């Protein structure tokens with residue numbers, strides 16, 4: 818359905834389900850991990866990612882774990898404990914998405930947005946924190 822990898826290609830994956838919504842998260846953790854104004858995730862059902870090599874896991878807060886490549890540091894996924902049925906896959910790691918192209922649905926955690934970044938007028942929903 819979709820495939821991708823980290824920057825150094827040590828970690829490669831395929832997903833057995835099409836990614837659906839695309840969410841741009843502006844929280845400070847995502848910003849810092851991405852080194853960018855926000856981190857984009859597509860959502861896939863939990864357990865639908867098949868790893869050729871398992872990424873490393875990091876418990877990023879009381880609410881979530883994130884995975885990354887131990888060689889190049891690329892962010893790969895985020896799992897939020899309160900949403901066990903889905904997993905966020907870092908959208909920039911995707912190489913190929915067959916069929917369904919995820920559409921941008923929301924900018925979230927705008928209360929933590931970088932002051933120097935202007936959110937584009939792209940029609941996506943906007944939330945101060947988690948989507949309501």
Ligand SMILES: [Zn+2]
Nearest residue numbers: 823825886889
């Ligand atoms: Zn890597």
Ligand SMILES: [Zn+2]
Nearest residue numbers: 842843844847
């Ligand atoms: Zn975030």
